[in-house]
Amino acid sequence: MAAARKKAVFWSEPVSKVDLERPAVVQSGATIVDAVKEMKFNQISCVLVVDENQKLVGILSNGDLMHEYVGSTLPGDSPVDTIMTKDPFSATAALTVKEALEIFHSKPFRHMPILSGDKILGILSIRGLMTFISQHLPIQVLNLPPDSSLIASHTAGE
Amino acid sequence: MDGLKEYLTRKDFVSSSEVRWCPGCGDYAVLNAVQNVLPQLGLPKEKFVFVSGIGCSSRFPYYMDTYGFHSIHGRAPTIATGVKVANPELSVWVITGDGDGLSIGGNHLVHALRRNLDMNIILLNNRIYGLTKGQYSPTSVKGQITKTSPYGVIEEPLNPLRVALASEATFVGRAVDTDPKHITEVLKAGAKHAGTCFVEILQSCVIFNKKAWDHISDRSTRDDRLLYLEQDKPLIFGEKRNKGIMLKGTSPVVVTIGEQGITEKDLVVHDMYREDTVYAAMLTEMDFPDFPLPVGIYRAVKKPVYEEELEKQIKNVTALKGRRNLQALLRGSEYWTVSNGGQDIKRSSGISSLANDESQVMDEQIHELLKSTDPLTASLKTKIGKIFYDYDYKRSKVLSPRDSVATAIANFKSARIECILVGDSKQLYGILAERDIIQNVVLTSIDRDRTQISAIMRPVYEIMDESNSIGDVINILSISGHRHVPIRLKDGGFGLVTIRQILRFIHDTVEQVEKQEPETDSK
Numbered sequence: 001m002a003a004a005r006k007k008a009v010f011w012s013e014p015v016s017k018v019d020l021e022r023p024a025v026v027q028s029g030a031t032i033v034d035a036v037k038e039m040k041f042n043q044i045s046c047v048l049v050v051d052e053n054q055k056l057v058g059i060l061s062n063g064d065l066m067h068e069y070v071g072s073t074l075p076g077d078s079p080v081d082t083i084m085t086k087d088p089f090s091a092t093a094a095l096t097v098k099e100a101l102e103i104f105h106s107k108p109f110r111h112m113p114i115l116s117g118d119k120i121l122g123i124l125s126i127r128g129l130m131t132f133i134s135q136h137l138p139i140q141v142l143n144l145p146p147d148s149s150l151i152a153s154h155t156a157g158e
Numbered sequence: 159m160d161g162l163k164e165y166l167t168r169k170d171f172v173s174s175s176e177v178r179w180c181p182g183c184g185d186y187a188v189l190n191a192v193q194n195v196l197p198q199l200g201l202p203k204e205k206f207v208f209v210s211g212i213g214c215s216s217r218f219p220y221y222m223d224t225y226g227f228h229s230i231h232g233r234a235p236t237i238a239t240g241v242k243v244a245n246p247e248l249s250v251w252v253i254t255g256d257g258d259g260l261s262i263g264g265n266h267l268v269h270a271l272r273r274n275l276d277m278n279i280i281l282l283n284n285r286i287y288g289l290t291k292g293q294y295s296p297t298s299v300k301g302q303i304t305k306t307s308p309y310g311v312i313e314e315p316l317n318p319l320r321v322a323l324a325s326e327a328t329f330v331g332r333a334v335d336t337d338p339k340h341i342t343e344v345l346k347a348g349a350k351h352a353g354t355c356f357v358e359i360l361q362s363c364v365i366f367n368k369k370a371w372d373h374i375s376d377r378s379t380r381d382d383r384l385l386y387l388e389q390d391k392p393l394i395f396g397e398k399r400n401k402g403i404m405l406k407g408t409s410p411v412v413v414t415i416g417e418q419g420i421t422e423k424d425l426v427v428h429d430m431y432r433e434d435t436v437y438a439a440m441l442t443e444m445d446f447p448d449f450p451l452p453v454g455i456y457r458a459v460k461k462p463v464y465e466e467e468l469e470k471q472i473k474n475v476t477a478l479k480g481r482r483n484l485q486a487l488l489r490g491s492e493y494w495t496v497s498n499g500g501q502d503i504k505r506s507s508g509i510s511s512l513a514n515d516e517s518q519v520m521d522e523q524i525h526e527l528l529k530s531t532d533p534l535t536a537s538l539k540t541k542i543g544k545i546f547y548d549y550d551y552k553r554s555k556v557l558s559p560r561d562s563v564a565t566a567i568a569n570f571k572s573a574r575i576e577c578i579l580v581g582d583s584k585q586l587y588g589i590l591a592e593r594d595i596i597q598n599v600v601l602t603s604i605d606r607d608r609t610q611i612s613a614i615m616r617p618v619y620e621i622m623d624e625s626n627s628i629g630d631v632i633n634i635l636s637i638s639g640h641r642h643v644p645i646r647l648k649d650g651g652f653g654l655v656t657i658r659q660i661l662r663f664i665h666d667t668v669e670q671v672e673k674q675e676p677e678t679d680s681k
Contacts, residue, residue, distance in 0.1 A: 011668070036600040045593055062592040066570050070599055098668070104658070105665040110576075110641075127641055130657050133664065134632045137535055 010136040015100050016093035018132040020114055020122025023048045026080060028057055032069060033076040035060055046111040048120060049084050055118045058084035061111065090115050091124070100129055166197040171206075173223040184335035184361020185215055188282060191341035192222070192251070199349055201249050208251045209238040211258040214289045214363075215282040218253040232263020235270030235279060239464075242275045246465040249349070250277040256297040257287045260316050264296070271325035271354055273464040278348055278355045281318050284363040285370045292366035304366070318358045319442045319456060323435045328353035330438060330456040334384065335361035336375040340453065347455055353463055374451050383446050387454030392425035395450045402426075403449070410440060412449060430458045533671045534664065542631050542645055542655055543624030549659040554579065556652060559587045559612035563604065566590055566611050576656070577642045580615045583651045586644055588615030622655075624648050628663065631655055 024042035026035050028051050035047045039062075049058040060080050068074075068083035090113040091100070103112065110126040171193045179185045196206060206224035210216035212231035219226025229237045234252045242250045252270075259267050259281045270279065286304060287293040293306040297318065301310040322330045329351040333341040341359060348355030362370045374383045381397040393403035394415070402425040404413045413420050429437065438457040445451055476482075495504045555569050556579045566578055570592060580588040590611055598604055598614045619638045622631060622645045634643050635657060642656045 033600060036596060040597055040601065062596050063574075063576070065596045065600065066567070066592050067574075070567055070595065071571065076600060101661060101665050101668070104661055110658070126657050126661060127635070127639070130632065130661060131636050134636050137538065137629075 010133070011096065011098040013097050014093055015091070015095045015097060015114060015124050015129075016121070018097070018100075018124060018128050021111075021125055021128060023113065023120055023123045025050055025120070027052070028081055029079045031077040032060075032065070032074070032080055032083065035080045036065065044111075044123065044125075046123070047080070048113055048123075049080050050120075053118070054120075056088070056090065056113055056115065056120060057081075058086045059088035059111070059113065060084040061109065063109075088113060092116065093121055095124075097129070097132065100124060104129065166203060168193045168197060170203060171196050171223050173221050175220040177221055178217060179214060180364050182364040183214070184284065184359070184363075185218070185282060187335040187338045187361065188215075188280065188341060188359050189218065189221055191338050191345055192280075194338075194342050195345045195349060196224075198346060199249065205247060206249050206251070207238075207241055208253060209234045209241060210253040211255075211263055212289070213255040213258045213287070215253055215255040216258060232258050232261070233266055234258070235263065236266045238277055238279075239270055239273065239275055242277050243465050243468060246276070246469070250275075252277065252279040254279065254281050255295075256281065256283045256285060256318070257295040260296040260318060260321065264321075268321065268325045271322055271327040271356060274326070274328050274353045274461055275464045276352055276354070276466075278345070279357070280345070281356070281358045282361055283318060283358050284361050284367055285315070286363050286367035288363040288366050302367075317442055319356075320439065322356045322358075323439055323442065323457065326461075327356045327457070328461050329355040329458050331355070331357040332453050332456065333357065333359050334371065334375045334380075334453055335359055336371075336377065336380070337453075340386070344453075344455060347458070351458055353461055374446050383450050385444070385450035385452045387428045387430070387441070387452050387456065389428055389430055389455075392422050392427050393452075394422070394425065401450075403444075410444060410449065428454075430455045432457070433459055534667055537663075537667045538629035538632070539627045540663075541624060542622060542626050542628055543648065545628060545659055545663045546624065546645060546647075546653050546655055549662050554653040556581055557590070557611060558582060559610060559615065561611050562607050563595065563598070563609045563611060563614065564606040567595060567599070567606065570595065577654060578611075579644055579652050579654055580611050581652060586618050586621060586652050587612065589618055589642065589644065590615045591642075618644060620644075621646055621652070628660065632660060635660070 021044055022042065024035075024038040024044050024047040026038050026047055026049055028049050030049070035049075039045065039047050046059055046061040048056055049060060051057050058081065060083065064083055064085060074082065089103070089107060089109065091103070093114055093116060095114070100112070104110075104126050112124045114121045114124050177186075177189075203224060206222070208219040208222050208224055208226040210218050210226070210228055211234040216228060216234070219228050227234075227237055227241070234254050238250045238252045241248060254263065254267070259279075267279070270277075283297050285295055285297045285299065285302070287295050292304050294302060294304040294311050296316045298304060298307070298311045298313075299315050300312065303310055319330055319332060329348050331344045331348055333344045335341070344357055348357050360371045360375065362368055362372070362375075374380065381395065382401075385393060385395040385403070387393070395401050400415045402413055402415055402420075402422070403410050404420065404424050405411075405426055410426065413424070415422060415425075432438070435457065441452045441456050496502070497504075555573055555575060557566060557569065559580050569575070569578060576592050578590045579586060580590055588611075594614050594616060599606065604614075619640060620634050620643060622634065622643055624645055624647060626645070631643055635641070642654050645653050645655055647653050
């Protein structure tokens with residue numbers, strides 16, 4: 001069955017096949033305002049924080065900002081390090097789509113850095129993962145009218 | 159039939175209708191020319207049909223004592239196509255104008271030309287909408303002042319002949335209203351051409367575009383500014399017949415015969431029978447003042463004629479498959495009988511006459527794909543109402559657009575949500591994501607207590623219904639690039655479906671499937 005074969009293949013694909021998002025990156029010690037500017041510029045909802053060796057040391061998301069910064073007494077020029085999530089959850093490019101699905105299912109975050117050693121390859125986002133899955137189901141999802149009421153219910157002359 | 163020639167005269171084609179064209183209108187020249195040509199074609203009067211669209215020129219059929227059809231704006235070529243296909247014996251003439259033919263009916267003209275029916279299309283080009291009192295048309299020149307272009311036309315005009323060549327017209331000609339004898343010659347040749355004859359006639363609108371073609375058609379300068387095309391003759395023009403067109407590389411240039419050793423032999427020789435359109439296209443590029451404007455027959459090539467090909471096809475298919483029955487086709491596969499004021503509807507399935515039809519086989523293949531037995535793809539047909547209530551629905555928050563940004567922040571913090579709907583139970587005004595708050599609060603110094611949510615929310619891309627499928631939602635999320643889509647709830651109000659809910663649903667579906675079929679997996 002073609003559908004079954006397709007299913008087996010795409011679940012075990014590595015996440016490197018998924019379109020990873022280009023990360024927004026700031027140096028450890030950068031201010032919170034600079035980090036938000038970087039996020040806005042890159043149109044992404046999180047920013048990675050790296051040390052002087054470009055090694056990932058933290059991640060700052062809109063959620064962190066909402067809960068740790070907005071409404072707090074912290075000034076905008078505080079270093080990102082004070083509110084970022086340290087040693088964030090990351091994965092290698094060998095992570096499979098199935099495993100990524102498990103991770104997003106059980107963890108609260110929406111973005112996951114994908115690393116190769118200390119090198120940052122990109123960000124796997126919850127949206128990127130969904131788009132990848134939907135691209136493997138084009139006939140059922142993408143190549144249809146955006147409203148199921150418009151799909152012909154039976155063949156002509158059936 | 160030959161005998162008819164002697165009986166029919168121009169007068170036989172003059173109708174008794176009062177002519178409503180303005181005195182001095184170029185349309186009269188065309189009418190006279192056509193009435194001169196028809197008796198020479200050797201056809202009985204009842205075989206002529208004139209079809210027109212809308213416009214001054216489209217009043218033409220009234221003034222011809224023949225069958226005619228003053229039809230729909232721009233659609234004359236299409237109606238004429240039907241007339242000709244239904245009765246190929248007829249001599250069909252389409253009368254159209256620059257607006258009717260190139261704007262309103264541009265598409266119809268193009269397709270009539272490419273089909274190459276044996277009919278004649280006359281396009282009267284006065285570069286203006288005359289009947290509607292002077293708006294600029296697709297052939298109005300740049301800078302032309304009209305009622306709809308008081309400061310001058312800023313569009314590039316269409317060249318009707320180039321449109322015709324691009325549409326694979328097999329006969330392309332041009333004539334000027336001030337030279338009726340020439341119009342007659344061109345039209346006669348066109349009428350005898352097997353295939354669609356397209357002739358543009360340059361004429362002025364005495365009221366709204368008096369000087370449309372004065373620069374070339376004025377008798378005093380005409381010889382120097384018009385180039386009459388004659389088959390197998392060099393391109394010579396000028397009052398003294400001493401100017402000509404020569405090729406320099408691939409470009410035409412104007413030369414004087416006798417100067418710099420140029421003789422007639424160096425000039426381009428007219429060949430309207432050339433198969434390719436390169437030469438004809440070159441002629442259409444030539445225009446006053448750099449060149450004389452060519453008039454006459456640009457192109458006349460032989461190609462299969464539509465109605466003959468169609469007839470052949472019908473004959474061949476009938477020989478192969480026998481005569482088909484329209485009623486059998488209409489009632490063959492499926493029909494309904496509605497009776498008792500719509501109360502009783504009976505569906506009937508007859509033996510399909512299209513049983514071997516390829517399109518049906520294709521349809522079946524598509525539906526086979528849609529009926530996928532793969533549990534995950536099948537699950538995509540689940541209604542979103544279901545996942546909305548199964549996964550985290552309590553976290554959908556709706557705030558009023560008048561609520562303050564501070565209120566929104568408090569909601570984000572307490573509910574740990576990533577997105578808030580803005581609206582009331584009846585209407586949705588927008589959507590507010592964490593990102594909108596962060597960017598506004600951190601990067602600008604808005605007053606959180608006094609700024610309303612409506613100032614920073616974003617518009618709603620799409621609202622779905624509970625009855626939409628998960629596949630639909632994934633489709634919208636993929637297209638929009640958003641992470642959430644609002645849904646309209648059955649019992650009023652709105653909710654939010656997020657990508658995370660979708661992924662959780664997919665995850666659970668996959669898990670369930672794997673639990674159910676561990677044996678097949680191990681095999």
